[in-house]
Amino acid sequence: MHLIKPDHYRKMLAGQLAGQSAGSGEPVAPSRRGFLQGVAAIGGALVIGLHLETGKAFAAAAKDGPMPNAFVRIAPDSTVTVLIKHLDMGQGVTTGLATIVAEELDADWSQMRAAFAPADALLYNNLAFGPVQGTGGSTSVANSWEQLRKAGAAARHMLVAAAAEKWGVPASSITIDKGRLASGSHSGSFGEFAEAAAKLPVPTEVTLKDPKDFRLIGTRLPRLDSADKTDGKAIYALDIRRPGMLTAVLRRPDRFGATLKSFDATAAKKVPGVVEVVAVPNGIAVLATNTWAAIQGREALADIVWDEANAEMRSTPELMTAYKQLATTPGTSAAKRGDAAKGLSGAAKVIEAEFEFPYLAHAPMEPLNCVIEKTGDGVTIWTGSQFQTIEQAVTAGIMGIKLEQVKIETLWAGGSFGRRANPPADYVAEAATILKAIDGRAPVHLVWTREDDIKGGYYRPMFYHKVRAGVTADGKIAGWEQQIVGQSFIVGTPFEAFIVKNGVDGTSVEGASDTNYDIGNFAVDLHTVPSKVPTLWWRSVGHTHTAQAVEVMIDELAHAAGRDPVEFRMELLKDKPRHAAVLKLLAEKANWGPKAGQGKGRGLALHESFDTVVGSVIDVSVVDGQIKVDKVICAVDCGIAINPDVIAAQIEGGVGFGLGAALHDEITLDKGLVEQSNFDGFIPLRMSEMPKVEVHILPSANAPTGIGEPGVPGVAPALSNAIFDATGQRLRSLPFKLEDFKA
């Protein structure tokens, strides 16, 4: 997702968000409406916010009231609530973003709170996306960094000014330590000055702390969500209960691209609790007073006939065969330097390798769901919303109302891994069509079952890579030719015109075409293939497959050259000090050296994604012919580490997520029918398979970069390289087919 640059979003939205005054590409002045909403929401408390990029726009709006773009609320009881414009799907942004504000404010961590901001692209847009509120591409902290530092510093400035006035002392004499203001014999809490501070002008310029004075950033502060997520109090969309709410389950077509022709709902309507059965564009919705009745009602639907004239009828082996065939022909050039063919003709050793990647479901633990209700002149949606503005736009289109008439209550999300960041806003759109089909008579809670989720598409696309690369007699890379074949989830969407450049979807080749290794004779071609199977980004997007192809191939070349994999990479990174530093730290921490011994192996991968560099070393053992992953050691450069413990957690989780993909995850089709349906067929990583993970963070003075996704890409290649080290067998395609090994 990180290839979607701000400009893409601005242009896309100019078309998509009809009726909204955004889309010019220029910063949008906060509206009076937004300001009034903000004020209504906060009562008499101090609200501090800034439109940071547009001091002038802010100043102009300031005459309407003090603070139109609220990120900070300080209550009379001194609690500081940071409005979180991003979705927290587990990555810990509520904690990270609150820390940034707390640091500049010199607050005590115990007084900090977080609340999800309302859906409002004017106030809460992702600065990396343009005028769109949304979360993705591991951008939450990176795009908020300056914005929230300034918001926190402004709040501090106003509190100090209020205290200076009351105490009759110069502002410069006032210090703040752990949420207490003090000057000479005076001392007071934030709450004492909240109201007075709110009446003061918001500074247009603030001084930010020197990072050497950081007291909270860089320390292990406890997560703000641990308590509510350990006693059942945290509310996810699945937990929303509205008066008169009906639970809906949807019977979707068995094959992607099929449409409904006819069905018989007689038996379904007789199931106690079932209230209505309605046809909607995506299938048949059964609405009931509880989830169990809705599920039973769906099972009782009879004589369903689908029109499969335009459906995907192929099987995945058939698709892969076609991909391989395509790879024998020239594709569209994604990268070209030097002369790869000529370089390879002079190589001492040439390796040809094929890498196959399956469709993958995201399978977040919370099955997809949302509540939608007719409220006032519009609708309200409760969901773990990752693309608020897009969900507003899609819903508005379906309901025939304006975008601003769609209110979204963002809730904790039970995982996403990319699934909730969906350009068609699929499940929200489904819920809206059901609400419309029943004329808005009752709030609708659309619930997907796990089977709906596993069979429901929006998968990481299948991919095929063919790499031909070689080394010279003196151990240098002679040439590199790579063919990439796969489906694009960008082509055919409103994003296409802005992301596909010269026929190349950047999300298909990122991590390969832009490799950091200095390879002189280099060519990467892409073949984009059509299919009716809906696909989507999956935690770390293109890097999910490109890192495997590149990092395994680099390992193969190092071995072909008879060189150590660390030293071989180091030479290729001589102009990349940041990457080299990660590799150096990794090698030190892993005590990289000769092979660990009989039946043991270790492998390495180094990969940049989302502006973060992660190096991974994996240790394996061969036990009774089976591979056991013993330990994973990671080194990370993600800029300034806001909360090292949350960063470690993201890497630990990314390793587990990547291991699942390396060892198990696979969605296959048989004549268009998805063969998996639940966690027995789509196999998640479990406790007994989780290795020990050790995370080392490089000290950095640079602005923070992504951390939610970058832990994933290096896992499969490091494991593949470790298995080779232990057994001499190269496992290139995912998931690895682990057969009996001899140590």
Place this chain on the structure above:
Amino acid sequence: MKFTLNGAEHSIEADGDMPLLWALRDVVGLTGTKFGCGVALCGACTVHVDGAPVRSCQTTVADVEGKSVTTIEGVAGSGEVGQAVVAAWRKLDVVQCGYCQSGQIMSAVGLLSENRKPTDDDIDAAMDGNVCRCATYQRIRAAIHDAAANLA
């Protein structure tokens, strides 16, 4: 249908065949117990019936008639094991998305109630039925050991 829920007598109007999961969530209104797979493959719906962990998606309302049911909402108050487990989860910041953690905690309390000093293999055996897609497993393991140490 009568049963004890988190220490209090409870009576609900529900079909005896309704899975306890849906009765708790949709009829009683206790939403801390989560739906993850519906077929006892993920453990998100784990509750205790008479002190033993069960998957509430495969336990019917009729199954628990007259019995004592404990959910995540009541487990910390149910005794020292529940308290120690929840405290360890918070101390080590185990959670990420948090959705599976109700079930993880209920399984961990079940384990420690039977075995006050579990080994890593014991933890694997007791916890393998609880899926966490965020893969918080390393911290779950550490938190179980931490709770065990505090209970010793």
